[in-house]
Amino acid sequence: MxxxxxxxxxxxxxxxxxxxxxxxxxxxxxxxxxxxxxxxxxxxxxxxxxxxxxxxKVENPLSALNIPQFSFVMDVDDFTEAITEFEAKGIEIVKGPETTENGGETLLFKDPDNNLIEIFYTN
Known part of the structure; x- marks a missing residue:
């Protein structure tokens, strides 16, 4: 092994x-x-x-399928602050925030090359 x-x-x-x-x-x-x-x-x-x-050229089949490249976990306060920062910086939120099965929330956005990134928190 x-x-x-x-x-x-x-x-x-x-x-x-x-x-x-x-x-x-x-x-x-x-x-x-x-x-x-x-x-x-x-x-x-x-x-x-x-x-x-x-x-x-970036050809990203994962983003086309709404599968994030990265999934960053954070606490609820940082998650809420991130949404505010995205709005202030003009970063488009692709999906969310949505409630997850465990009562947390998830959100998807794209980087400058349309790589899909997820941020979320869990309860």
Whole structure:
């Protein structure tokens, strides 16, 4: 059996590295960990690590099926604050907020490349 200790990072295809770095920095407070390479930037929000990979065109079948690339869990106060911040920054909410089976709420929105992202809280 192969023993896995965790996930190091998640890859996300983007068409504009600067725009995506700004988005993930401003919305979620991700910080640049490594931008010394051409074609990608690694960002962290401890313990989460994402690798924004520059591509010419993003073709995301998951977003087309309303399946989020990421699902970030937060507490109810941060969830409510996020909705207010999205509205203030003109970020379109694709779906929600909706009540979940466990009494929490979920919301879907898109990043600059239409990658679908979920935020939610549980009770």
């Amino acid at each position: 192969i023993i896995v200790e965790g996930i190091d990072h998640l890859n996300l295809a983007v068409t504009d590295l600067q725009k995506s770095v700004a988005f993930y920095s401003e919305i979620f407070d991700f910080e640049i960990e490594d931008d010394a390479h051409r074609g990608y930037v690694v960002m962290t929000l401890d313990p989460i690590k994402i690798k924004l990979v520059k591509v010419d």
